[in-house]
Amino acid sequence: MNISLDVKLKNMSKGSRGRVKMAATLGRDASYYLMDEPFSGFDPLVRENLIKGLIQFTDSETQTIFLSTHEIREVEPLLDSIIVLQKGRIVGQEEIENIREIYNQDTITWLKNLLKEGDKVGQ
Known part of the structure; x- marks a missing residue:
């Protein structure tokens, strides 16, 4: 997820904090993830990285993501x-x-x- 381990969370950009939150969420071995507007307020490149992270770090055979969003175009390939x-x-x-x-x-x-x-x- 391209997260620097040398920078404290409070000193990270909004996009980096978003990637940390996504990594922390997906780092849990859960069958279901519930995400409310996980891409809101991020620029298109950060959104793309977060979506790629969802694809890369979830197992579509054993895990389900419930995603509430208004960013339908961005997430349509995931759905x-x-x-x-x-x-x-x-x-x-x-x-x-x-x-x-x-x-x-x-x-x-x-x-x-x-x-x-x-x-x-x-x-």
């Missing part, structure tokens, strides 16, 4: 499925592969269409 919450309720759930193959859409387009349909139903 197997998506659950959409609106006002505390599940309004959509789909496998990413189905979004591409059945709906012939990218995740953002599918999400926008889902939320537009939900708005029509709520009227």
